[in-house]
Amino acid sequence: MLKSKTFVKKTRSGGVMKIVREHYLRDDIWCGSEACTICKQESTVLEKDACSDSTICPYPHYLIPDTNVVLHQIDVLEDPVIRNVIILQTVLQEVRHRSAPIYKRLKDIIHEKEKHFYTFTNEHHRDTFIEREPGESANDRNDRAIRTSADWYGQHLKTAGPDGLKVVLLTNDQGNKQKAEESGLLVHRFEEYIKSLIAHPELVDRLALSNDDKNEITSSKVLFPEHLPLSRIQAGIKAGSFLQGTFRASRDNYLEATVFIQGESEDGTEVLIQGLQNLNRAVHQDVVALQLLPRNQWVAPSSVVLQDEGAAKDDNGDEEDEGKVLISTAETARKPTGKVVGIIKRNWRPFCGMLNVSQIKESTRHLFTPADRRIPRIRIETRQASTLAGQRIMVAIDGWPKDSRYPNGHFVRSLGNAGEKDTEQEVLLLEHDVPHQAFSQAVLSYLPKMPWAITPEDMEKREDLRNLTVCSVDPPGCTDIDDALHCRELENGNLEVGVHIADVSHFIRPGNALDREAANRGTTVYLCGKRIDMVPELLSSNLCSLQSTVDRLAFSCIWEMTHEAEILKTRFTKSVINSKASLTYAEAQMRIDDTTKNDSITKNLRGLNKLAKILKRRRIEKGALTLSSLEVRFHMDSETHDPIDLQTKELQETNSMVEEFMLLANISVAQKIYDEFSECALLRKHPAPPPSNYDILMKAAKSKHVDIHTDSAKALADSLDVARVDGFPYFNTLLRILATRCMMQAVYFCSGMDSDFHHYGLASPIYTHFTSPIRRYADIIVHRLLAVAIGADSTYPDLMDKQKQSALCNNLNYRHKMAQYAQRSSVAFHTQLFFKNRGILNEEGFVLFVRKNAIIVLIPKFGLEGTVFFDSKDKTGPKLVFDEEGPTLMVEQHTFHIFDKVKVTISLDDTNIQHQKIRMSLIHPVIPGVSVSASDIEPQTKKPRLDH
Amino acid sequence: MAGLELLSDQGYRLDGRKASELRKVQARMGVFAQADGSAYLEQGNTKALAVVYGPHEIRGSRSRALHDRAVINCQYSMATFSTAERKRRPHGDRKSTEMSLHLKQTFEAAVMTQLFPRSQIDIYVKILQSDGGNYSVCVNAATLAVIDAGIPMRDYVCACTVGFVDETPLADLCYAEESGRVSSLALALLPRGGQIALLQMDARLHQDHLETLIEAAMTACKGVSKVLDEVVRQHLQEASVLTGE
């Protein structure tokens, strides 16, 4: 029952609605301190001996930060040094409203036991609740609530422990600090306090700049127009005088950007912005308000490459070249042009990059160059510049005052030395937004307790399939085994085939921290030599992994088939299996081929293989595409983890055997969940590409007198099959690689939000992902849907909510795309390492594309693609004639076509530390003045320099 | 924008209650002298007035009379000023008609109607201010009014709304909680015997959770019955002082 004696009505007015809410005050909210003898609390969070090495607070104390300190200084608060902190409910709620990412980080800290962060529900405590006074702003009221709580704690803990405990309020708000001092509280500015921790000087660099500091380091001259307040922006948007959109900076020109307007209007969906003044401090991905310029001031996109480089520019001058970019172009090329008048929402994240150390030796102000060229350089203050030079570091933007040429930021952390493998890996994960931190305590708390065993209750609800000869076939070294198979002859002469998938949804229950983390990560990311798990290792490599000779929980899809692979019956069941063998593709292949072997596992495999071949043939007859992309594998040195060899992945028959049954299971499950939940089945579709996508493929084929039909997937598949050129065995593969590039991206979607389900590449009317729940979150949702469909598990509201599911699909599609990019970057980086160690190589390759000023060459041996440029910045280039119809490129006397065989040298261009790349130069055919001879490679005299 | 956090990590709800705590209940019986029975009840910010007439002869068509028990006639309405936006139709809309029917069913299960064959009992309930749990508050107010009218009942009927958030049942939802994404159910209970007079649920909820939720609702109803019992005893005491007994 209620303990509260009084209640206060809280009236909140919003618009014309008056909302009356009850607000109960309690006297059973405890202080959370171990030293307290008054409160009747069962467990405590704050330590008794809360010592710290602060020189200005040389007594045991707890910290109470205000909202702005949490919002701006979360980087410092996360440090293990900062412990015993009281987070007031007022602060927590304000943070929640102001920034979702910081709120999540704060909650993670609170969950971490070693941090001793305590949440005090002050708004419902009888002694600390205050009412807003007439004329008081909401902010002032909250500041007062924070001071009241700090005061209460001070009084409350006076008697705690032998000498009492003190609380220190941390705020950067001058007014708040003054009021706190007047009422006798211990209060310090956050910077002041951190600087007083003399044992931890490294924390100082990580402080975000507060307003006062910014004023110190910038001149008084106003460089940019003022941003309009939000109220005027909103009024302007409503009136149609302003437009709202997402700001996208240009990669090649730092004085240019485009803004995508969100709205219905067809024509003006993209607005060009040129010049520093007009860009007005907007940063890539910000949501901005802009005003269109009069038509006579419209300009065309420049084709000039302009990078902001060199020494820091003075805030006072040299804007002559930056004020505007003068380009005279034809009237027709002009596009709607505008200027940024205000920022609606900043989308700043910490950025990776490197420091340009200031030439002035004593200076503590330095410029930071982000790895992403679309982000402006950031000015930071640090005393460790000499240490940080040459390192990859992370920097967060704190603000961009109108009198500063660059945004101001602060150092967050160092990622390590540039060019080192671990550092570069970290950079590419961060830049591709791949969540890769260690799993938080809150997440780990939802793991099953070890030692884990299957309980009798589990067994009761599941089918016992441990007697079946189940085995798994995977790439070598695979520890997260999602799937296993079996095949046996039934008494009636038919075959029973089972696909058994790790039952991850048994361990990951909807809505808990573990589930939310997995949903956010979306997929496991595989980089060269490293795996970033979607779920903690205990699940991915142990409890969920279907290893051999141990009992594991599985979700099984079991068919009864004829020997001609006609499906007679399909059923799904939760089960317990005991795999008899974990094989690699090669091992499985050897068993199938070795006629002397006749054990049950081998027979099993042969049965599966036979059926898979029939299934595959049938699928291809229906028009499924078999496309090609070269995947490379690095052989890593086992000690240094450097790549020592590079080869394209070889596919074995058993690869396609496993794949075939996974496809079948996915299709069967897709059908089942769609039948059961027509509105909220999570499916995967692959749209047919628009016909224009095939232009390049058709042109390329035609140049070799081969016809490609693209009317349907079937027609395409058939024409690819017969495409042969005598004396050119690699032609077909090249053609398939080109065809792959024409395809659209396959995506997840919710069946209730879409009407087109077709999977073009697989020629299947419906498809989903069911077979890899350890490494893909979509599969977990599909498992849950299927479990509900067969009555094996319970449902929950979000599973049946198509809006929520659609939002989830968007995240999954985004994460998959980013994972793919991260993977490519990782391969690219390892390729560079490989060539760095090799020096310069001469290889044969084929022309894959022809561009205006370059050819793109594929080296089959390495699966490597590179560009041979024919124009250069410094010297006058050769005469180039580009014919779009071919497409062909004439360089001096020689004409390049797609599929031409060429010989190139490959070397690493590391003149730019942040953007190293593979460079290719032509050796054969010999074109005077263009090609190089194998030995005559341009020596790399240029010193490595920092880019931009 | 982040929605409202219905249950904080520390276990407190929006208004500061813990999951199983009820709102503050205050009630008075016998607020109108003209009626046979009446009561005014506040459960948090939801306020209801209940008036009972009867048992009396059937009014209107005689054919409605039942030969073995009394007819219960319920009418539910909401004051035009009861919600944040002024209500257009105080009664007679579909929701009110449905609510009237639910109240009728509830009291048919509780009132000993067989004692008054061929007669009629009228129960009128008006929500004066609405802040969630309208049905439950009406039932609780009407129970007091029926007792005030001296009509015998098997037991108090107590009702409560419960919701399910983060795997935790929340008792006695307020409006902010009801309008959030919560699966809620309303339950009317005869606490002593533990019989359910009415159970109503519109949202989707998995069968596995139903039992937990009903259990929480029953506990909450028993809590309500304690409060009502106190009100009745208090009222009797005051009445007996007045009559000098």
Ligand SMILES: [Zn+2]
């Ligand atoms: Zn205490």
